[in-house]
Each structure stands twice: as structure tokens, then as C-alpha cells.
């Protein structure tokens with residue numbers, strides 16, 4: 356037992372009914388960090404039978420998409436309305452799943468909640484994802500197709516067109532999630548992507564508020580921004596890209612004042628920490644206690660593949676925050692992981708680990 360674990364144990368012995376939030380406040384720790392300590396004490400057999408003890412592997416619950424991504428790199432100029440010669444590859448994707456894999460590789464216990472078909476695409480996703488996350492609660496629906504995303508890139512590796520079949524997530528409804536209510540109630544942190552239906556977003560927000568569980572929302576794409584609830588109350592982190600932020604302010608965002616206005620609006624809606632990513636220009640970020648700032652992107656020699664950079668950014672920010680790091684370090688971790696992912700042909704880079712990210716941040 357380390358010092359912090361001893362302090363948690365002493366608190367529990369003083370008052371066995373103290374909530375995790377009260378303990379976290381008393382020890383000046385974030386709730387997920389406290390949950391980690393409780394979980395470790397449970398595994399060591401030091402505490403048993405307490406209602407709030409996290410069920411095994413439920414530290415972070417990612418709720419959202421798990422897709423099979425197909426990528427086509429067109430040789431020459433992309434021409435619409437005709438067949439373009441291209442090289443192709445496929446990989447596993449989906450924003451919720453990508454974030455779950457990044458966090459699994461970063462040493463977190465992650466559970467993925469999603470819906471999928473009973474098809475070959477799911478088998479591929481399952482095999483690639485299983486080492487990094489718990490898939491026990493994935494609902495396989497007999498008549499549905501697993502989510503799929505097809506991207507067409509131009510010669511520079513930039514996205515020319517993407518098509519997505521995400522119909523299966525229309526079935527990721529509160530009625531389905533309520534089957535696992537006990538597990539949800541004891542989560543350490545929720546990460547939700549807006550592949551989820553609006554009702555599901557509202558339901559998870561309600562659980563997060565009632566149980567004081569940190570909630571991270573990641574929009575996925577601008578058309579899905581209409582799935583956001585009217586307020587961002589209970590949202591600990593809201594991380595979106597510039598297109599998605601434009602739907603919040605209702606106009607084009609192209610200068611620092613516009614970014615600041617969008618950040619303010621998100622804070623006014625009730626989010627605690629907000630970040631808007633701006634591609635090669637980096638990110639703009641603010642929180643209820645930290646004024647808006649711009650953070651430069653890390654320079655990249657050659658972009659191999661743009662898919663997954665946004666998800667890599669979100670994952671490293673949340674990883675760093677769960678490890679108790681200050682706001683600017685969290686952003687630096689995000690920028691580093693995004694850069695390394697852009698320079699990699701993979702959506703989630705296989706060399707990612709907690710140790711490697713730490714070293715890369717010091718480079």
C-alpha cells in the first residue's frame with residue numbers, strides 16, 4: 356500500500372458511508388484518481404462489500420461508435436461521378452472505439468458500450484479491440500450492419516469525401532443501456548461520442564450529474580451536433596473541432612476572437628473544460644477557472660494518415676487529466692499524441708504506451 360492508499364483506507368475506516376466525491380474532495384484529488392485508489396485497495400483485499408466499489412474493469416466507460424474504416428488513396432486528381440484508380444486499406448475505427456483503444460494502450464481499464472451487427476465486420480473489430488478494452492456489454496443485433504466509414508483521400512492525403520453507415524447506433528438507446536445501470540452508476544468516467552442518439556446523450560448526462568461522474572463529450576461530426584442537450588451541465592470536458600464549433604456560434608470561425616467567443620459560449624452552456632481543435636493551427640482551450648488560450652500544433656514533417664488524430668488528441672488529454680496533470684500538460688499530451696498519430700499510417704498507433712507518450716512529450 357502506498358501513502359495515498361493508506362490515507363483512503365483511513366478515511367473509509369473513519370466513515371464507511373462517505374461518498375467517493377466527499378473522499379476525493381477531502382484528499383484534494385479528482386474523482387477518477389480516487390476511484391483508482393479504491394479499486395486498487397479492493398483488488399488487494401483491503402476493503403470489501405462497499406456499495407461504491409467499482410466493478411472490475413469499469414474505470415472508464417466509452418459509449419459510441421465502433422466502425423470498420425475503409426480508406427482509398429486516389430492516384431491523381433479526385434474526379435466525382437466516375438471511377439478513380441486508388442490503393443485501399445481497411446482498419447478498425449469509430450470515435451468511441453478509437454478513444455477506448457488509445458486509453459487501453461495508455462494503461463486504463465476501459466469498457467466499450469456500443470451496438471454492432473452479427474457480421475464479419477464485427478469479428479474484425481472485436482479481434483483487434485479486445486486486448487485493450489472490455490467488450491462484454493456490446494449488443495450484437497441480428498438484423499443490423501456493423502458501423503462502417505469509407506474515406507477517399509486525395510494525393511496529398513487530405514480527405515476528399517467520406518461516407519458513413521451509422522444506422523446501427525440508432526439502436527444504442529437508453530432502454531438498452533438501462534440493463535447495465537448498476538455498472539453505469541459506478542463508472543469512474545464517461546466518454547460519449549455523438550454517434551449515440553440524443554436520448555442516450557441525455558440519459559448519460561443525467562446519470563453523470565446524479566452520481567457526480569466526470570463526463571467527456573466528443574461530437575464526431577457537425578451534423579451530429581444537434582444531438583447535444585440544451586445545456587452542458589455536468590459535462591467535464593467538451594472537445595470538438597472547428598467545423599463542429601461553428602454550429603455553436605452559427606458562423607464561420609476564422610480568427611482568435613471567434614474561437615474565444617465559441618469557447619465562452621460552451622462554458623456558458625455549462626461545460627467545465629472546453630477545447631476547440633483547429634487542425635494544423637493547434638487548439639483553443641479554456642475552462643471555468645482558466646482563461647482562453649491558443650496552443651500551437653506540433654510541427655510534422657510528413658502526414659501519413661489524417662484519420663484518428665482528433666481521437667488521439669482527446670484520449671491523451673483525458674489520460675493526462677485522469678493522472679492528475681494540470682490543464683496545460685493535458686493539452687500538451689493531446690497535441691503530442693495527435694502529431695504522432697498523424698505521422699503514423701494507423702488510426703491508433705500500435706507503439707503508444709504510457710511510457711512512450713511521456714518520453715515523446717519530453718522530446
Ligand SMILES: Nc1ncnc2c1ncn2[C@@H]1O[C@H](COP(=O)(O)OP(=O)(O)O)[C@@H](O)[C@H]1O
Nearest residue numbers: 596632633634635637638652653664665690693
Ligand atoms: N497539419 C497538421 N499539423 C500539425 N498538427 C495537426 C495537423 N492537423 C491536425 N493536427 C493535430 O490534430 C489535432 C486534431 O485535428 P483537427 O483536424 O482539428 O481535428 P479532427 O481530425 O477531429 O477534425 C489538432 O488539434 C492538431 O493538434
Ligand SMILES: O=c1[nH]cc([C@@H]2O[C@H](COP(=O)(O)O)[C@@H](O)[C@H]2O)c(=O)[nH]1
Nearest residue numbers: 420422448449450504662663664665666
Ligand atoms: O459519423 C461518424 N463518422 C466517422 C466516425 C469515425 O471517425 C474516425 C475518424 O476520426 P478523426 O476525425 O479523428 O479522423 C473514424 O475511425 C471513423 O470510423 C464515426 O465514429 N462516426
